Amino acid sequence: MIIQFLFIGLPYAAIAAVVIGTYYRLTRKEYTVSSLSSQFLESKYLKWGSVPWHLGILVIFVGHLVPFLLPDLWADLVKHRSILIALEAAGFVAGVMCVLGLVVLIIRRIITSTLQLVTKPLDFVVYVLLLSQILLGLVTAYSYRYGSVWAPGTVYAYLFSVLRLSPDMTYVQDMPFVIQAHIALAWVILMLIPFTRLIHMFSIPLEYLFRLPQKVVWTNEVRWNRRSERAQYMESRRYFFRGVAGVTGAAGLLSFGVLEKSGHYFQGQTLDDAKEAALLEKRLKRMKLTTEEKSYELERLKNEAIYIADLKELQPATGKYFIDYEMRPALAFRDAKGLPNLLSAKCTHLGCTVGKDVDGQGRIVCPCHVSYFDIHTGVPQAGSPTEIPLEHLAWHVRASDGTIVAHGAPDGTVATTAAYDAAKSETYKVFIIKSKGVTVA
Amino acid sequence: MVRMICLLAFAATMLQAYPEFQKFSQTHSGRTVNCGMCHASPEGPDGLSFGQVGSLDSVQMELLKDARRAQQPGMDVNNPVLNPFGNKLVRVMGVRLLVDAKKDPAMLHFYLKDAGDMDGDGVTDAQEFLDGTNPDNRYHGDPLALFLTNVQHHLFEIVMIFMATGAGMFGLSNLLMAFAAGGEGKKRSNSV
């Protein structure tokens, strides 16, 4: 029963109290939305109490807020062990700072007689609650380590469920007592905000951060030049320290994820056997292709005629690619008479390789700039970017016994010899021959 | 040898490329697509080069035959003339459906819809087919889709780089200011 009250009743009571109380105080008593200043009454201890306390509580506040607002980012952050430890350490140090600051503040209230005039009983309640809350937090952080990792899935889930108006306390009901106390006390403190000096957290002078730059008069030109050497040295030093801090911070941030990667870049990858094998296979394949290419080149340098295909393989509508004597791509078709038609496939425009498929009008097309070439004459269609026809290549056809039965010249003329027999064309083989004056690259 | 040649001829007629899919992907996306989307060789399965029917040894020939028998979906195939995406198609759809789908290539998207994202670039294989991008290359895909996925994926690095750049610029500016202030002080003390 008490558990239900602490984790379901109390939260809504607290939220209601904060909303209504804060609204009342902001609208009706707006000049009290602050923490009563006591700096004039006592300032020696104040800076040793107030500064560490506020610094610490800000860090802790941000550390509690970010996982609530940006859970994905937070999860990404704490995934990295180094960041997790850095964050936890920062939180712990901030907690210790809070405790020290609070202790100083409490002692100050007690031992300074002037202060007691402006101290209300509620102030002490607030001090004690805050101190207990921070101590509970520190104990939690110390004994149930890495709250940054477990809290998002449990405490924050509970928190969300409360905010979604379907409170689900299964997340927290079996938690250790310390954590439960931390959560319950948080609701109590929240509830007290509008009725105590804690209300001042709603009047943070945020506009200082965004207001337009204001000219501070004592740094005008004349004064600037009159500044003492010492001041100038101090200023230079301040810039220097800020600079070093910035650059060190940048280097530190970069070392998470970026610099370490660039280190690995030079170290290279250690591959497992399967990957290594796959890579080697790829390289071998490339080498085979290169070897093939070189052997083509050698073949062309040494031979007067080179076999490119069986006559029966050639088709009228789809060309077969081969390499001509100048190591350029070329296409072989079969013409209407059943004889080969060999054309250079290097586009006379800018040297792309012409496509192998013949369209309905007996043309092949270069994909680069859409030049259509007639496959019989090699002449480009009017309007194509080039006017130079594709060359015909010199060839001859041999029967199976090696006799030459037909030949074609670079000018496109074709002739058959007496031995030509269309019935035997299944066995004929097509060769390209070295034409005069052609040099091999 | 004769058997081999027969087999080659048989394989070539049975296992020709399906340019219908290529044409569909190309017109749908406006990007150039070639046989390399599904085949091991960008020039398609016929031929003598690497990844084409003519280059296969007897072990690979067996694999090819197995793959052709995979009429039904769900068979584990490893066809040497196909690339991983091509093999995945056969695995997901089976040869029969695949051949059927030639009539309406958009169906491929339907069958692949829940078949995942094999290169892990955040764009599903089905979508990559429509986009005309390489489903088996994690650095290839619709630029906008890739950008959005990668931003989500690398949010941590991006935040880090942002803070690091900010801190670095802050530091550098202050160092320069320190340098300038120092230089000025010296200048004055010299002139005094």
Next chain:
Amino acid sequence: MTSVWEFLAERFPVEKMDLQHMVQGKTVPVHRMSWAYYLGGITLFLFLIQVVTGLMLLFYYQPTVNDAFESVQYITEEVPGGHIIRNLHAWSASAMIFFVLAHLVTTFAMKAFAKPREVTWLAGIGLLLITFGFGFSGYLLPWNQIAVNATKIGLQSIEAMGQYLPASMAHLPTQLKEIIQGEASVGQATLSRFFVLHVVVLPLISFGLIGIHLFSVQLHGMSKGIPGEVKRTEKFFPTFIIKDFSTWGAVFFIMFILALTLPFDAFFSFPLMDPYNARGSTPDGIKPEWYFYMVYYPLEMLPYWLVMLAVNGGIVVLLLAPWIFKHTSIKTLRMLAVGFALYFVIITLFGDVIYHLVKGGA
């Protein structure tokens, strides 16, 4: 001869060559066009990125026909962070060209070439041409389909010049092409030559030219850039330089995010990214990089000689700008600059559309 000495003495006044004049005392005009003063700095920063990432790529790249493609693939697929480095190199290359052009257009519009800044301008034009040289030579190195085919097209357009020359000189362009190419068609010799150009020759020249360029910028200060009087100035050091560095920071951030999240290759059809295959057909869609569109599309649509005349004429005009536009007002120069910028943007964004409109069909 003495006039040469006089010219140099005026451009390199020795009495101004000290820290006081060149750094501490330098001021930068503040006016509506002040943003243009940052473009050169951004270009320099991108060049530095290129140097660093380029050197890193050199640790793995192998400039042979057999291995080039595989080694580039190894960098992207296997090397930790390799795809970021390669992508950063590609993105910054494009960005560098963009900022070089923007720098050119704005300095032209601000009449920054006027006396005594002729040397700065000439070094700048040299750097512009070298940057394009970097782009052209670097494009070949991955040895994929688009790389080799686009290089072929580019080199062939040199050869095409032959037909307009008198018969006795008609073979010269072909010879020039083969000297660049190193052999009859684009092959290993070409790759080696482009590699050496890209990683040794061009960087060395650009280091020299950048030295001259920056030195004279510091020596003569920023040009005033607007008609009329400059009302306000700020100190170069540290005020301007801090702003300059801040833009560098922003550029670095953007470049890095792009490199991390958006693969440059994704903008190309994947058949273009296949390894180059000398014996297959050329895939569709071979195009040069976007910054060559301003020459490429006119070449597709207009007579060759006209385009070549315009390009070469343009380069000559740029080189002689300090003398040609000696008495031109900044307003007129601005108009010219805006005209060129408009042409460039339109042809780069809509070149393809215009091409299809002119040629008809798809």
